Every structure is written in structure tokens, then in C-alpha cells.
Amino acid sequence: MNLLALLDKAKTKLRDDDPFFQERVGLVLDILRSKGTIPYKRCSLNGGLHRQVAAALVMAHESGVSIDVTTRRSQTLHEQGYSTKVLEYCDIMVKDKFLISQTNKAEGRLWLGNVLNTYLDHPLAA
Secondary structure: OOOOHHHHHHHHHHOOOHHHHHHHHEEEEEEEEHHHHOOOEEEEEEEEHHHHHHHHHHHHHHHHHOOEEEEHHHHHHOOOOOOHHHHHHHHHHHHHHOOEOOOOOOOOOEEEEEHHHHHHHHHHHH
């Protein structure tokens, strides 16, 4: 599924009162922050974006779809209302093996890596 569409759906889903989904998003966010993939120092400023990215990963896992990065142009992201940090986070997730790419950066079709799949498949995370 297109990354931008996934981020839109994640933003909507985060507004729902679904504690199960919220807990899984928190788990993914904790994993990403523990490795330094998503910074914890600017939580008050970018916390919403961080949660939206984590929610997009959870939604991709739940739907069994890839995360398709169709553009890497910062201007395109900005024009469509997205933070340019999203690609930076995705690149770091590829480097840290949280996302699997055919190249060494976030482009094309990305899949969740073993660590995220393992935690999200675990019954206690469900």
C-alpha cells in the first residue's frame, strides 16, 4: 500500500478508541525509540508524527501489505501535507532492519522486518 495512503489511514485509526491498536502502536514506537530509529528527545514536538509512523507500520502488518514508497521528493511530501521527516525515519528503519528494502534506503516496496513481525505476531501484543 502506498506510504502516504497508509499514513492517512493510520491518522484516522489513531483517532478511534481502540485500546488494542493503541497498545500495538505504543509497542512499535517503544521498539523504534529503544534503537534510536525514531528519536525520543523531541517527543513533545514530533510525538504525533512518531505515533502516526508507528501506526502505519502496525496497519501494514495487520493488513499483510507492503509499504510502497513511490516518491522520495521532499517537495512532493511537503506539498501533500506530510512531514519530510517520514522518509528520513524510513531510511533509518531500513538501515536498522526494521523495514526490508531491495536497496539500502526506503524506496520501492518495503516489508516489515523480523523484529517488528515477531513482536506484532506475539499473542501478548495482540
